[in-house]
Amino acid sequence: MFAVADHSPSISFEFFPPKTEKGWSLLEGRIGQLEQLGPSFVSVTYGAAGSTREHTHELVERLIDTTTLQPVPHLTCTGHTHDEIDAILDRYREVGVRAILALRGDPQEGHGKDAGDFRFAADLVRHLRAFSDRHRLDWSIGVAGFPEGHPDTPNALLGMEHLKAKVDAGANWICTQLFFDNRRFHDWRDRCRLERIDVPILAGIMPVTSRAGLHRMADLAAGTVFPAALLRALNRADPEDTESIAEIGVHWTTEQCRDLLDHDVDGIHFYTLNQSDATLRIHRSLGVRSAAQLRNA
Numbered sequence: 001m002f003a004v005a006d007h008s009p010s011i012s013f014e015f016f017p018p019k020t021e022k023g024w025s026l027l028e029g030r031i032g033q034l035e036q037l038g039p040s041f042v043s044v045t046y047g048a049a050g051s052t053r054e055h056t057h058e059l060v061e062r063l064i065d066t067t068t069l070q071p072v073p074h075l076t077c078t079g080h081t082h083d084e085i086d087a088i089l090d091r092y093r094e095v096g097v098r099a100i101l102a103l104r105g106d107p108q109e110g111h112g113k114d115a116g117d118f119r120f121a122a123d124l125v126r127h128l129r130a131f132s133d134r135h136r137l138d139w140s141i142g143v144a145g146f147p148e149g150h151p152d153t154p155n156a157l158l159g160m161e162h163l164k165a166k167v168d169a170g171a172n173w174i175c176t177q178l179f180f181d182n183r184r185f186h187d188w189r190d191r192c193r194l195e196r197i198d199v200p201i202l203a204g205i206m207p208v209t210s211r212a213g214l215h216r217m218a219d220l221a222a223g224t225v226f227p228a229a230l231l232r233a234l235n236r237a238d239p240e241d242t243e244s245i246a247e248i249g250v251h252w253t254t255e256q257c258r259d260l261l262d263h264d265v266d267g268i269h270f271y272t273l274n275q276s277d278a279t280l281r282i283h284r285s286l287g288v289r290s291a292a293q294l295r296n297a
């Protein structure tokens with residue numbers, strides 16, 4: 001059974017496929033360190049409109065062949081035909097993948113929003129569910145959730161309807177966009193439950209470890225609110241003192257995770273950016289020895 005089958009808390013990590021040999025060898029070491037924490041699964045991103053298709057597959061395969069980790073490939077459908085998606089799914093089926101994170105993705109420059117056979121992630125979820133049923137795979141399907149709204153969503157009520165459509169189409173769990181203000185997550189999760197979205201919701205977490213990182217996050221997750229208290233703490237630090245800045249970010253995220261666990265979060269998904277240091281420190285400060293121990297706490 002896939003680890004996120006119920007509401008027992010899970011811990012998971014996201015990696016992206018490196019572009020260089022050096023990146024691969026650095027990642028191997030970090031995966032080795034994070035593997036010791038016994039995560040419920042690790043996810044592997046899919047470059048915009050399939051730009052890292054081969055590399056995503058390669059990393060998923062390496063994880064299966066060389067680690068005890070359960071990889072969950074991300075798959076975006078924008079700009080893809082049904083046949084292209086099926087070819088990717090066939091390869092995942094052959095190597096023993098058991099769960100997929102189904103996304104729309106962002107259309108690339110020059111392509112219309114509805115280029116390809118899929119318009120929204122819900123269409124991909126339906127397609128995946130049918131594929132899984134056809135091949136008797138019982139795949140677990142995850143989808144994205146946006147506690148602070150998605151830039152393309154006209155209003156929050158419609159956003160919730162679109163999220164529910166993905167779950168009704170067959171999604172088994174939700175992983176959120178990164179956020180820094182837990183109050184916004186708690187309120188959004190309550191609204192999900194009011195809409196009878198009852199599947200596990202994993203909180204997406206990314207520690208700020210540098211000032212440049214803060215700006216990259218703002219680009220990556222448009223609409224994310226950086227709380228004044230976090231910004232004040234970062235502003236107090238000497239801009240040249242990179243260690244202090246990383247310490248502040250790690251401290252903030254640790255407190256966020258502690259609060260999420262205290263509020264019975266279904267899971268914490270760390271956007272690692274292929275680093276391990278911050279995640280290891282947060283994990284240690286939480287006093288959690290492994291995801292399995294967290295489930296039994």
Ligand SMILES: Cc1cc2nc3c(=O)[nH]c(=O)nc-3n(C[C@H](O)[C@H](O)[C@H](O)COP(=O)(O)OP(=O)(O)OC[C@H]3O[C@@H](n4cnc5c(N)ncnc54)[C@H](O)[C@@H]3O)c2cc1C
Nearest residue numbers: 045046048074103104105120121144150152153162176177
């Ligand atoms: C956890 C997570 C992982 C991600 N991983 C990747 C990755 O690996 N690669 C990558 O390229 N991107 C990734 N993304 C980014 C994601 O692909 C983009 O944010 C994308 O714009 C939205 O994807 P979605 O799956 O939420 O799309 P959808 O659920 O299809 O929603 C997209 C927009 O369409 C609207 N919508 C949905 N249904 C309807 C409808 N029936 N009528 C009208 N409007 C509708 C929604 O409200 C939303 O505004 C990730 C995001 C998250 C949160």
